[in-house]
Amino acid sequence: MIFDAAGVCLVSKNLVLLARRNFYNNGFKCDLGGYWSPFAGAIEDAEEPNTTASRELFEETGFYVSPSNLYPQKIIRRDSKKFYLFFCFVPSFPDIKLDGEHSEYGVFKIESLHTLNPIDDDVLNCLQNYYNTNYISNKKNS
Numbered sequence: 001m002i003f004d005a006a007g008v009c010l011v012s013k014n015l016v017l018l019a020r021r022n023f024y025n026n027g028f029k030c031d032l033g034g035y036w037s038p039f040a041g042a043i044e045d046a047e048e049p050n051t052t053a054s055r056e057l058f059e060e061t062g063f064y065v066s067p068s069n070l071y072p073q074k075i076i077r078r079d080s081k082k083f084y085l086f087f088c089f090v091p092s093f094p095d096i097k098l099d100g101e102h103s104e105y106g107v108f109k110i111e112s113l114h115t116l117n118p119i120d121d122d123v124l125n126c127l128q129n130y131y132n133t134n135y136i137s138n139k140k141n142s
Contacts, residue, residue: 005031006052006084007040008070009127010063010093014110014135016127017093018119019060019102030101036108036119038085041101049084057088061096061105073130076122085126111135 010017023033041056043049050067058064070086077083093107108116110131113124 003042004049004082004084005040005042006049006056006086007038008053008057008065008086008088009038009123010057010090011087011110011127011130012090012092014131015093015107016110016113017096017105017107018116019098019105022101022103025101032120034118036106036113036116038123040083043084050086053084053086060099060101061094063094063096074122074126076120083122085123087130 018036019039021030021033021035021037023030039053039057039060041052041059043052047055048067050070050072053070054065054067065088070088072084073087074085075082076085096105098105110127113119113127
């Protein structure tokens with residue numbers, strides 16, 4: 001069975017919190033194993049994508065954000081699946097406790113994300129577009 005999924009990137013100014021996905025979790029191969037990615041997971045029955053993203057963030061980090069504080073960025077299509085990407089803007093990054101789905105996490109400058117390997121191109125492009133719109137254009141207009 002194929003499930004749609006949703007996830008969230010925590011963003012603070014020109015920084016983003018991402019985690020490296022494990023290759024396996026509970027004996028099952030993980031989608032995008034080894035990739036630096038948002039905190040994400042499958043949408044459960046009758047669940048809205050922003051609720052999924054909020055739930056997955058809490059399950060995977062212990063940090064709760066209301067679904068109403070998530071801002072939709074992009075729907076990424078892969079074969080017959082959809083991935084709903086959200087941003088949550090935070091003044092600073094919380095202390096988090098990773099669950100078993102990730103091996104590590106880090107806070108990265110968005111303008112340097114292209115050096116992370118591997119990272120999903122659609123997620124990378126979405127974060128770079130945010131950075132270019134909010135930082136590069138503002139510097140030019142200053």
